[in-house]
Amino acid sequence: MTRITGTYAVSTTLGEPVRAFIPHALPPTEPVLADAVWRTHNDAAVMALQRLSAVAGLVPSVDWLLYSAIRQEALMTSQIEGTQATLVDLFDDEAGLAISNTDDVEEVTNYLQAFQWVQAQLRSPQGLPISVRLLSEAHRRLLDGARGSGKQPGELRRSQNWIGGTRPGNAVFVPPPADQVPALLTDLERFIHAEQTDLPALVRVALVHAQFETIHPYLDGNGRIGRLLIASLLEHWQLLPEPLMYLSGYLKQHQSEYYRRLSAIRTDGDWEGWVQFFLEAVQNAAAQSERAVVALASLVANDRRRLLAHPKANAVSYRLFELLPTMPRLSVDRVCEAVQTTFPTANTAIKLLEELGILTELTGQKKNRTFSYAGYIQLLSQ
Known part of the structure; x- marks a missing residue:
């Protein structure tokens, strides 16, 4: 029926x-x-x-x-x-x-x-x-x-x-x-x-x-x-x-x-x-x-391992890295605010993460630059 x-x-x-x-x-x-x-x-x-x-x-x-x-x-x-x-x-x-x-x-x-x-x-x-x-x-x-x-x-x-x-x-x-x-x-x-x-x-x-x-x-x-x-x-x-x-x-x-x-x-x-x-x-x-979850956790764990193995890694770069999954697009000013540090210190931390290929610069400019945690965003967008 x-x-x-x-x-x-x-x-x-x-x-x-x-x-x-x-x-x-x-x-x-x-x-x-x-x-x-x-x-x-x-x-x-x-x-x-x-x-x-x-x-x-x-x-x-x-x-x-x-x-x-x-x-x-x-x-x-x-x-x-x-x-x-x-x-x-x-x-x-x-x-x-x-x-x-x-x-x-x-x-x-x-x-x-x-x-x-x-x-x-x-x-x-x-x-x-x-x-x-x-x-x-x-x-x-x-x-x-x-x-x-x-x-x-x-x-x-x-x-x-x-x-x-x-x-x-x-x-x-x-x-x-x-x-x-x-x-x-x-x-x-x-x-x-x-x-x-x-x-x-x-x-x-x-x-x-x-x-x-x-x-x-x-x-x-x-x-x-x-x-x-x-x-x-x-x-x-x-x-x-x-x-x-x-x-x-x-x-x-x-x-x-x-x-x-x-x-x-x-x-x-x-x-x-x-x-x-x-x-x-x-x-x-x-x-x-x-x-x-598994793919994101693997990416973050792998990137964290590479950062910790770098001789120039310090507390600020590590703190910044831990914020990236909830801040995948950022500017230097935003990092200063989030990590509560000075512009030069934030800039140095970003530079290190860029060197490791974790962050990618998006503007190609010398000033007002923005960065992306590209691997993470790419995984999320699939």
């Missing part, structure tokens, strides 16, 4: 009557989710997450792994929505260097700030739990700035939206009418905090993400907030203690299937196909992140 996953209501938008989809509350019923579909995939995905955590635990500093992983996720989740910024743009912006596509970079840095704010809330005894209020505050931060100001940042939508198509009448998908959104989100919150054990945590993450995207509660930014919700739930349900996986990289690579699987829940009642796709995405993304 085909599962019915929602009902339709006729809603008038821009003078056109449209059929808006109202999803049934989670979990899927009639029939319930077939466990044969998810059982094997769930175990493999959970094991991949555990391996990623274990490998990250062997690295001397988890901070620089988190620095790169969170930025990769911010970049990829924004690129899914059409943002053109690159990793180098992001690093240049953080280094105070000139960038051309400031609006695109602002969208990525807004996501970073929203993500870090949510993480701080979830880790603080006084912080907000996973809730509509938490997501709306994250949404306010996400849309802070020029492009988002007219999209009701931090507020649930008060009008009908639609996805795809040039107008409501030829839309690919019409989410629930605005007056239904608060009750649907209350149901979703209830499912997240229910004391239910018959579905594994990772399967519940898959269900929550799809339901959130179906409700589409904001005028803009639903995809990014929905993917931020995935990362939050992975930590909340203790599936990944630190946000080391950039799932959006896999979702961007398989973007058409990602959208097709979400759509098939509404059109064909195919929750199983979506859950299987999501679990495979987690397994692949965790394995990719694990490979990245």
Whole structure:
């Protein structure tokens, strides 16, 4: 039998009557989710997450792994929505260097700030739990700035939206009418905090993400907030203690299937196909992140070894080197500030790292020079 996953209501938008989809509350019923579909995939995905955590635990500093992983996720989740910024743009912006596509970079840095704010809330005894209020505050931060100001940042939508198509009448998908959104989100919150054990945590993450995207509660930014919700739930349900996986990289690579699987829940009642796709995405993304951790750790360890073996290596050059994974683009002024030293001392430390091929000078100038930890950026950009 085909599962019915929602009902339709006729809603008038821009003078056109449209059929808006109202999803049934989670979990899927009639029939319930077939466990044969998810059982094997769930175990493999959970094991991949555990391996990623274990490998990250062997690295001397988890901070620089988190620095790169969170930025990769911010970049990829924004690129899914059409943002053109690159990793180098992001690093240049953080280094105070000139960038051309400031609006695109602002969208990525807004996501970073929203993500870090949510993480701080979830880790603080006084912080907000996973809730509509938490997501709306994250949404306010996400849309802070020029492009988002007219999209009701931090507020649930008060009008009908639609996805795809040039107008409501030829839309690919019409989410629930605005007056239904608060009750649907209350149901979703209830499912997240229910004391239910018959579905594994990772399967519940898959269900929550799809339901959130179906409700589409904001005028803009639903995809990014929905993917931020995935990362939050992975930590909340203790599936990944630190946000080391950039799932959006896999979702961007398989973007058409990602959208097709979400759509098939509404059109064909195919929750199983979506859950299987999501679990495979987690397994692949965790394995990719694990490979990245090993490659980055090897690069940094090898470069550190070469620096320590150099006769001119000193405390300042060593301190600078340890900062590079969280400061991969830099100027001499930035090094002075970070290492708290004089311009000549900073310059000498940079020169040594340049001699070793660890840093590369980018401008070819005598003054106002900028440098890059090129091997590290190259690995991250693969």
